[in-house]
Amino acid sequence: MSAWKLFFIYLKVGAFTFGGGYAMIPVFERELVMKHHVIKPESFYDTLVICQSLPGAIAVNFAAFTGYKLRGYTGAFASVLGVILPSFAMILLVAVFLFRFVEEPLFEAFFKGVRLSVVALMFLAGWKMFKRHRSGFGLFIIAITLSMLLGFSAHPIIVVVFAGVFGYTSLTVKAVVNHDASR
């Protein structure tokens, strides 16, 4: 698969997938696994796990990883550029042509309504994730991070670092304790 081909595949997915990075994943699967057969199904999911474990937008990470695997650094560059370009162009168009009317009363009224759907969509996304973390450990971390953010307006970076360190430490301690107990 040439770098050009990669570029166009990612450009297509980038241009026609609405609703953020996660919406792109099934489309990537259809294109790369089922249609072009360049990635095996099992390595598709391994790649997904790796991309989710690293910071950054999952769609961009995925493009970089698969692009590199298939065609080296050129492939990675072509894939990332392809996946970014449509959203970059669209947002510029919106910002240039649409947002100059933002002070108009009718426009402002429109966005007063739209903001409420953002609340609804984000709440439902958070709720869906919440349901997957109802263990004592998960609830504990959710409670602590929420109170850090809302109660003490802690910096999100501090919250992320805290959660990572806490997860690592508690699992390491648990592993040591279990190891001792089994002896």
Place this chain on the structure above:
Amino acid sequence: MTLLVSIFLAFLTIGLVSFGGGYAMLPLFERIVVLDNAWLSMERFVDMIAISQVTPGPIAINSATFIGYQTVGVLGAAVATLGVVLIPVTLVLSVAHFDRSFQQSRIVRRVLVGLRPALVGLIMASVFSVATSAIIDWKSVVILGVLLLMLVRVKAHPMVVIVLSGLLGMVVYS
């Protein structure tokens, strides 16, 4: 020029710690873009999230492009977008290059066990601050209830709900 540099650095930072992608990175965007630098007002910030939902592409790219453009113009958009992808892409490429060891790494696995529930906390905190700026009177509470019902009961497509909420806003608030 200094503004361009500070935008680049701000988005580099966002790229470095934006675990979980999507909504989970919004509290950090809000902190850096709205609170620390006042590049956007909270209302504009929420509008931008909505626009990211109805335009194609990852929310991180959409936001970086939008904020970069609003502050410096097209060059700012390019610099912010480059900034937000630079560190993640570098990390992905190094993992892709060295492979294996990463996925099985015990350290990474244990850190992630702590991070995953924290992402829920980050999203919920963001919902709270978005709601504070979006809910302005009792009418907006009613609209919010209608939208939630549409999403949960009718399973309407998010884009349909966004457009409809805008039309409702025009009817109610103008």
